[in-house]
Amino acid sequence: MPKYVIERDVENAGALSADDLRNISRKSCDVLEQLGPKIQWVESFVTPSKIYCVYIAPDEAMIRKHAEMGEFPITSISEVGCVIDPTTSEGP
Template sequence: MPKYVIERLLPGAGDLSASDLQGISRKSCDVLEALGPKVQWVESYITDNKIYCVYIAPDESLIRKHAEMGEFPIEAVNQVRTIIDPTTSE
């Protein structure tokens, strides 16, 4: 199943409290439950003004539907084509 990296612009994201992040996570999980098992949230990375989320889904439309239902911003959706890490150099 394809993996996607979603870029979300959220000014001040790095200053969100643990409670704020828990609320965002709960909302995302509630939407995922409504959408069914075809779309999965893997993890997210919080920077100063953006959140980068990794999802697994059959296509981009489910990623966008999740964002629409949860009222989450989307700047870009990028399908991961391959993954490399330090072992790739061996």
């Protein structure tokens, strides 16, 4: 199943409290439960003004449906072509 990176512009995201982040996470999980097992939240990265989320989903439409239901902003959605890490440099 495809993996996506979602960029979300969230003013002062880096200043969100632990309670704020917990509430956002809870809301996302509630929506995911409603949408069923085909969409999965892998992880998110909070920066000073953005949140980058990694999801596995059958298509971009499912990502957009999650955002709509949870009232989460979407700045961009990019499908991941491949994943590399330091071990990639080691070759065969």
